[in-house]
Amino acid sequence: MDFAFTPEEEAFRKEVREFVDREFPPKWREHALDFFSNAGGPYDEQWSLHRAMAKKLGAKGWLSLAWPKEYGGRNSMLLQHILAEELSYYRFPGLDPFGVGMLAPMLLKSGNEEQKKRHLPGIAKGETMWCEFLSERDAGSDLASLQTRAVEDGDYFVINGQKCWTTAAHRADWGFIIARTDPEAVPNYRGLSFFLLDMKTPGISIIPIANMAGESEFNEVFFDNVRVPKENLVGGKNRGWFVVMGVLDFERSCIPAYGIARRNLDDALEYARKTKPIASALRNRLAELIVECEITRLVHYRAIWMLDKGLIPNYEAAMTKVYGLEVNQRVTATVCQVLGHYGVLTEGSKWAPLDGQAPSRYLRSIGNTLEAGSSEVDRIVIAQRGLGLPR
């Protein structure tokens, strides 16, 4: 075993930090949104910054680090992960988890040459932002029961129905969508197909939904005779489920939980150092969370290491997600507790510590154990696929 980074990897991390230091506009630095809000695009001005920074990251070649050399990458999931870890730690915008973290690796695995040629460059340059249309109001954990239809019509598939909880749909240029192409299929997951969807296609209407932190990151989206050219079908008709399973594995291993959680924890530690003495129970709790963050980091690097070896982390990806985001949920709650009474003051109050962000991060963290598949589903994956327990 070896827990060290190579000198090149260390140098890369340093380069990322210098980049962040140089490029982060001071105004935003102080009011930085975290990884989730950066990706969700709740505010116009913030989204413009997200896009501008994505282009800068693209220009450095940092949005395709994990790709094979022939597609302009450096063949290193580890470098991509180091980037995500650093950016999320500094709450730096510009990294699109849907395009960079999920769609690109999926296309490299299951897309055809034309699809790769057409869609990878926009992701690599930071020009195309993506969103993910999987869930519906009545199909979340039981995704295979989804009702949105896609019907063949000449050179097109025509999509009708509605998706829900689609993060950044109101911002994205493209989306990937799973829809039912065979309503008779038994079992039902054998009747699903996976498409790439230009968000400018007529017939798409989007209604943002404010989450409980008061931010509009996700949306309800309606499809009314939306025509998708057949070349945008990925993985073959009625084979969409297998594509989605891959997307989910990538999704679970692309959320940089350590960077997110450790930064939140560091805010609390810094505050606690200034306001000593703190209650011994809280001191213990903070120490526990330091350990939990380190374990989050290690469990995640295990999955990344597997990806670089050409293995697909499966229960390992689910563990990365469920553990890391549950840790973040515990961290955000503890941050508020460290602030005590001040932990209820929000942005705008002159008394609010930490820019008044602690309560909104705490509220937002309730979504952490639902998004990208709920914690319960992750535990089922670990139990059944990791430990081989019967279904």
Added chain:
Amino acid sequence: MDFSLTEEQEMLRKAARDFLATECPKKLVREMAKDERGYPLELWQKLSEVGWLGLIIPEEYGGSGASFFDLVVLLEEMGRACLPGPFFSTVVLGGVTILETGSDEQKQELLPKLAQGKLLLTLALTEPSARYSADGIQTKAVQENGSFLIQGTKLFVPDAHVSDYLICAARTKETGIPEEGVTLFLVDAKSPGINCTLLETVVGDKQCEVTFDNVKVPRQNILGKLNEGWSVLEKVLEKATVAQCAEMVGGAKQVLEMTVDYAKQRVVFGHPIGSFEAIQFNCADMLIDIDGCSFITYEAAWRLSEGLPATQEVAMAKAWASEKFRRVATISHQIHGAIGFCEDHDLPLYFKRAKTWEVNFGDANFHLDKIATMAGI
């Protein structure tokens, strides 16, 4: 980064698992809990023959010169098997201390014998205060005519009843700063004035009370430098702590395997209980705990092996293993139902070890306190 074992380590792991499967059945583990000595002499000789007593001893002193990480791989298997006997006290507590601080002469004298299975050692560190910090060392050693006289009581000393030498930490100078003035003595266990009593323990492992009543130790039996023993002990304790975590990781892995096997095969309401979600969630949590404990233990072991600072990682590993092995064992009992509650079931062997190993070298609270202090809070 690399999350895999080397080929040699994989071989060592497999060899250890096979060896222990035949040489250390649970029947033996149970017998040894009641046995006065606590281990069969033949088993000790075999451990020497396969080269594991001298695993981390350099070749020049008759060992195989393997790394500390290799030892961790081996200890994980020993934890899995609940191996009884003085391996930990002799190889880790004794061997590591001598490697860290012994003079060349002392190493020449002691290490080859240790590797051959002809010398048993232990560390007499903790006292009735049961503290692993420097202020726990109250036993005194005073100089008299080129010798030292040791006076005090050591408690929770593993395997002292069979050890040839006790490495005793005693206070040789009072400066008001607990870390100063501690000296390590190599004490012949047969010296007049030593009295050793076995403690009654949960596991039936052999922990002792050792009293030193003006025990005379020649000056040349000092290990390392006079008054400077604590910094050596810190290093030894870091390794011992991680070694303990390795046993815990091994024990926890074995418990999970037993649990999953049982959950697949036990049928209730017409279904294997492993198909019930409540059971699956519990098993998933066990695996999360175990993977977390393994990686943090391996990280700490790797840092120690590479000679990197590891204080924080060691504390993290023990804080975590202490809580999680206990939790894993508790959940496993729930999943096993009443059958696992029987004294002659294997599961209690692990539950009891989880309790014992939790407190060795500091429990979770002890290490969390260290972590908080390091974080400046």
